[in-house]
Amino acid sequence: MRLMPADVRRIPLGSRVVVRWRLAEPEAATAATLTDSVGVLSSRDEEHLVVETSRGPVRIALASVTTAKEVPPKPSRRGAPHLALSIEDLQRVMVPAWGAVERDTLGEWVLRASAGYTQRGNSVVPVGSPGLPLETAVEEVEAWYAARQLPAKFALAGPEGFDAGDDPLGSLLVARGYVVGSRTLNLTASREVIAAADPGGPAVTLGEELTGPWLETYRRTRATVPGATEAVLRGSPRVLFGSITPGGGLSQQLGLRAADAAGTTPIALARLGIGAGWGGLGAVWTDPAYRGRGLAAHLTAALAGALRAEGVSLMHLQVEHDNAPAIRLYRRLGFAVHSSYAYLTQG
Structure with missing residues (x-):
């Protein structure tokens, strides 16, 4: 298992981790x-952290930690690693890949608010x-969002094509007047499969800023919300921003418009939020004038x-279920449908 020299103080509590640390005395x-x-990183203070392992809690001095990293949850079914995760565990994995201005918890549920910017940034992962009893929990969620002048919104997950009304929470929400919409597919893949599918193209700029x-x-x-947008885009444990920008002799290669050829404005974008041992792709966009040239791939x-x-x-x-061009692109690259979710929004 490869370990990265991550700062364990930046890894969110509740994450599954592997921590390498120095023993006070060599093993006999x-x-x-x-x-x-x-195991699970359960607590941390200025001097120690605790990892809940299969053999019980392990208390480790921060000064003795050499390397640490988040690792994915354990597989729950047979198959390729990217498909072997349960639907619930994939929902957990996806949470840190998209930021939020404010996060809170209700038991194990995660509540997010971001001044209305994006549904992911303003919804519950239940x-x-x-x-709490389910109806009481929903009332607590509604009060939390009302205090922020937002409608309560739940990202309810299930198999591809599932009926929200067949889920106990979904049935309760529909009965309370919630509207089901924005059905979305969760696609997953192996890093190496996607990297190997590169069609080639102009220079790509990658950066953390x-x-x-x-x-x-x-x-x-x-549409964006000043302040909230920046917080959401920066709000993952690790982020990589990718772009393709005119220059370097690309005018002839891409048939750039004269107005673009000498500019520094990107003509293609993508964002990768890294957390829970996975990379979450998002914000993929290509200038309409340059689509069909393989830039997104x-x-x-x-x-x-x-x-x-x-x-x-x-x-x-994540891609909306009716976005056929995007789904074709991602399938060609090697992504496969894992599961889906729908947003249930307070009416």
């Missing part, structure tokens, strides 16, 4: 000076138990390749 049998602890040109171009793709493959340096081997993305 092997003379080993290092050991690994795998996975696990809320720690949300630059002005990237953000200005992104604002052309959808090239950019996606470049981001997949960048995950090697992160020690992350699995990817996910």
Whole structure:
């Protein structure tokens, strides 16, 4: 298992982790000076952290930690690693890949609010138990969003094509007047499959910073909310921003418009949020004037390749179920449908 020199103080509590740390004394049998602890990062203070392993809690001094990384949840079914995760666990994995201005929890449920910017940034992920009777939990959620002048919204997951009314929570929400919409597919893949599908193309710029040109171009793709948009885009444990920008002799290669050829404004964008041991692809966009040239595929493959340096081997993305062109693109690259979800919004 490859470990990355991550700062364990930045890994969210509740994450599944592997922590390598120095022993106070070498092991008598092997003379080993290092050991690994795998489990859930349950607590942390200024001097120690606790990992809940299969053999019980392990308390580790921060000063003894050499490397640490988030790792995916354990597979729950047979198949390729990117498909072997349960639907609930994939929902958990996807949470850190998209930011939010504000996060809270109700039991195991995750509540997110971002001044209305994106449905993902303003919805509940109702996975696990809320720690309350279901109807009481829904009332608590509604009050939480009402305090932020937002409608309550639930991202309810299930198999592809599932009926929200067949789920106990979904049935309750529909009875309360919630509207079912924005049905979305969860696609997953192996990093190496996507990287190998690169059709080739112009130079790709990858960086950790949300630059002005990237953000200005992104604002052309959808309605944004100043302040909230930046917080959401930056709000993953690790983020990579990818773009393709005119220059470097691309005018002839791409048939660039004269107005674009000498500019620095990106003509293709993508974002990769890294968390829970997975890379989450999003914000993929190509200037309409340059679509059909493989830029989105090239950019996606470049981001997949960048995950090697992160020690992350699995990817996910979300695409609306009726976005046929995008689904065709991602299937060609090697993504497969894992599950789906729908938003149930308070009426």
